[in-house]
Amino acid sequence: MQHLSISSLRKSTADSPLSASFDAQLERKAERETKTGKPFYEITLVDGTGDMKLKVWENRPQFRALDDLPEGSLLRVSGEWTQNQYGMDSAKWDMRLLNESEGRDFLAGDPETRQKQDADWADILQMTGDIADPRLHALCAEFILHYGDRFRRSAAARKNHHARRGGLVEHVAQMMRSAWAICGVYPKLNRDLLTAGVLFHDCGKMWENNYPEAGFTQPHNIHGEMLGHIPLGIETANKIWRDLKDQPQSKAWQELTPESEDVQLHLLHLIASHHGTHEWGSPTLPRTPEAMALHYIDNLDAKYEMMSEGYESSPELAPGIQERKFPLPASLVTPLTHFSASPGVAPSAPKQESIELPLDELF
Known part of the structure; x- marks a missing residue:
C-alpha cells in the first residue's frame, strides 16, 4: 500500500x-x-x-x-x-x-512541499535584498526579521487558493518573480516599490490565515475576523516604518529623493488597493501603474493556482471538460499541450507569399 x-x-x-x-x-x-x-x-x-x-x-x-x-x-x-x-x-x-x-x-511537513517552500523563501530573501531604495530595503528586512517565522506558516487564503500552511510564501514568491519579469517589459515601473508591495500586500494574512507552530489546522483569529488582512497589513507596514524613523540611520533618509513620506504613502496605497475594486474589499482603487500591476499580478497568480487545483480535483463532465471550481467563472477545459517537434524533423520555414482573398470569401 x-x-x-x-x-x-x-x-x-x-x-x-x-x-x-x-x-x-x-x-x-x-x-x-x-x-x-x-x-x-x-x-x-x-x-x-x-x-x-x-x-x-x-x-x-x-x-x-x-x-x-x-x-x-x-x-x-x-x-x-x-x-x-x-x-x-x-x-x-x-x-x-x-x-x-x-x-x-x-508535523514537519512532506519533503516535497518543504523543499518548494524553502526555495520560494530563498527567492523572497534574494529579491527583497536587492531593493536599492534604502528605506524600502530596511522596511522589508525589519519585517522579515520580526515576522519571518509567522509569515512562513501562513496561508494565502482559507479555501480558494494557496490555502495551506506556507501557502503565503508560495504565493508571494511567485508574485515577486512575475513582478520582476513585468518590470523588464515595462521599465518605468518602480521595481523596488513593487517588490516591497508584493511582500506586504497580504501580510495581514498572518492574522487572518495563520497556523499554529505545530499543526495544519487553520484557526480563526479575532483580529483577522474583525479587521481583515488589508487594514492589518496597512497597520503592520506603518508600525515598522514608524519604528525605523526612530533609529539613527533614518536621519540620512531626509536627503533622499523621492521624499520618504511619498515612498511610505505609495507603499500603503499598494496594500490598500490590491484587490482592485471596492466590491472585492479594497478601501481605495489602484491609482498608480505599480498599484495596477500589483492587482493583476495578484489576481493572475490566485486564478492560476485555482485552475491548477481544479485540474487535479474537479470531476470530469466530458472528455477534456471538468466541472467548474468556485470562484472561477466557468468549467475547466484541458489546456493545449506545448508544441514538440518530432525528433530529427526540422520545422519547415514559413512561406513568404501572401494570399489575398476577396472579402466575400472571408465572411
Missing part, C-alpha cells in the same frame, strides 16, 4: 482507484443528519498539501471512535480510494492515531 500526501492521493486517483494511506490532522468533525434522520459525521482532514472531506456513516466502526476523538488529532487513514463528482471517497477505509515518532514526522 502506497503512503501519500493528500495532494498526491488526489492526483493518483484521478483516473483509477488506488489502495493507499495518508497522514492527516482532524481539522473538524461536524455532526449531520440524512433526510431520513440518520446521524453521520462529516470530517475534514488536512495536511501540508491540502484537505479532504469524508462522510462517516453510523454503521461504520469509525463513527463511534469519532465520538471521543478530539479535533486536532493526528491520524493515519488507509483505504481503497476513488474519485467521483463529490471528491475522494472510499467504501472501505480505517484510521488510527499516529504514534509520537510518526506525529513528529507528519
